[in-house]
Amino acid sequence: MNLRHLQPAHCGDTALRVRLAEGSDWTRWELTQAQVTTLAAQRKLLSMHPVDATRWQLKAKDRVGSVRLGTGEGAVQLTITPKVPVDRLLHLVAYAPDRVEYDSRPVTAEPRPDLLPALAHAFVSAAERALQRGVLHDYRETYDTLPVVRGRIRYADQIRRRPGVPVPLDVVYDDHTPDTPENHLLLAAARRLLRVPGLDPSLRSALQRLTGRLDGVRLLPVGAPAPHWTLGRRNARYAHALVLAELVLRGASYELGDGRHIAVDGMLVIMWQLFEAYLARAVGEALRHRVGGRPESQDRNFSLDTAGKHVLKPDLVHYLPSPHDGVLRQAIVLDAKFKTRQERDDLYQMTAYCVRLGLAEGHLVYASGSPGTVDVPVGDGRLRIWRHVVDLARPWRALAADIEALAEAIDSARTHAT
Template sequence: MATGATFEEARQEISKVASRLFGTEILVAYAPERVRFDPRPVTAEPRPDLLPALAHAFVSATERALSQGVLHDYRETRDTLPVVRGRIRHADQIRRRPGVPVPLEVLYDDHTPDIPENRLLLAAVRRLLRVPGLDPDQRGALGRLTARLDGVSILPTGAPAPQWTPGRRNARYSHALVLAELVLRGASYELGEDGPIAVEGMFVVMWRLFEAYLARAVGEALRHRVGGRPEPQDRSHFLDAARKHVLKPDLVHYLPSPHDGIPRPAAVVDAKFKTKPGRDDLYQMTAYCVRLGLGEGHLVYASGKEGVVEVPVGDGRLRIWRHVVDLSSPWRDLAATIDALAETIDTARAASAA
């Protein structure tokens, strides 16, 4: 964008990026909770399939959800057995088998993976497996998820999506479940002015969507690259000693300390959905780095120029990187950009620690 552009020109440039981005749905795939659906119909262009970007995000989120094991819960089960399990349903026993001691009509609590959360995930996996154009890696990953969900009932054709209630028990499933609902909803359309079909509208605040996408995508790329623990929207650090002013970086990546093995901040990233960097961004990132004890900070913009700013801090220097992620890129190119960004962040971390 040319120097001296007006606010309206900047807004229009970002709107163009956003409109192209909606065609790929990749931000929505990574941060579906940032989208609010509206039952009022809007026109749209039909899509022949769900985009592979959605499959990629769903597979990644589901693998993370199942990394600690498949969620189980107790379910009341009525059964006919040759031995007692749980308690005997005496009324049913007398009515169905008067005077016959076995088999027994029993009622027991079964600890099972066949619960709404897992049924929803399996239904989404099976839906995505029917999508043409998936690359072999994605299709193989979906097949492995099917095997992990062994013992879970298949959702009958035409049946509504299983209902689930967010809570502490299924917290690690939450992102994958929201994506599964998006898959079963049939997020296979492009918003347009003269489309032949009517679909639910959706409202997004683009800067919030960009922040959530970037934090999850970069955090995931860093975790695959160097391990550790990414914390999107980390709110565990404070600017002041009285802990009244919380810091709000979009991503803090933790790695075990080489001295004691305790996870400590290794990188901090903040997303800026704007076309031109500002001084406030530098002030903000400087505060993050100082409080987190880091020598490098990373600002990621939706447009603009890349560069590095060196900030004197005490007897040393703090380096603040400006990166650009082109949201108008095809999703495969965008994924490659995220991987390259993670590599740059890790290389800068290693150099700073040396």
């Protein structure tokens, strides 16, 4: 192990920049006592032990990302780089942004032109689905002065401003407008992504079409905070696109592309949680488009015992209409495993899921390894457990295609079992 001599970076004040790699071996760093105190408080992020009075060995745990820690002489910018390339990481984050831990303390980041293309693709896809039934409108109370009556006359304002003059009229009316917080977010994110260098021409054209559809929506002022929105029945179809739009705007400062180190919000991701959430949501969405029904990510509707004390937690249960009465019932169960090898306990877990849900097959999805099947005798019959692999080392476009192929394979297995 080599001693790493670091040049301090300036993030408002001087901070030691510590860079570790996900899954790597111990690395040795020269630290002051103040920096040791800062890092020692971050047991969730890294392990550490001393070599001598000034040198320490550090090793990352299961989070990746970058975060600003400590203040003054103890300030440290800790960066844990993922095994997967950044475009793959953002492809996963686009499906599971709630698995990201944000820290408002600024860190520095080197501008990278390839950080947002994957997120841009996911945003365009979600925004196009959101606008399939038209641009969201809402009623806004508007005060105006008009030559004719519209809505209600504001008599107090009319008498105060123009006593005895019949026109123009001070009125108030409800305007049905697309100028809503939700559309502000979509427009701001689309315009932000259009400034990303190196986007595919087709993706850039899709973003331009999206901004054209949002005609009548005001641009957010420079530096203005993102509009607040609350999920409800009115805007439910916008939900996925809005979450991605917020993610685009939050990460915007990464993309200056002129060689500067720039300040961004700290961001940390637990990779196994991100992988599980991504697989559940991406496959669920692909299944919904392919066979209909309703996906339930992280489904908690079933218990192993009759008392309901031992809740089962499969990453995805997909519900389809019953051929007998049309009622939605559990039809597919999937569990994701961010592991380098397949373990027997995974088979036990999936067997329990299948037996409890009354299904003849279950699906385990790993981040590496070899696919295959395992047949498990249950009573007078059997159930089949499929082991799939989604390789995060593949380019993100290939990864998106792999999800579609996985959904097709799951549907085929279900049809065959039926």
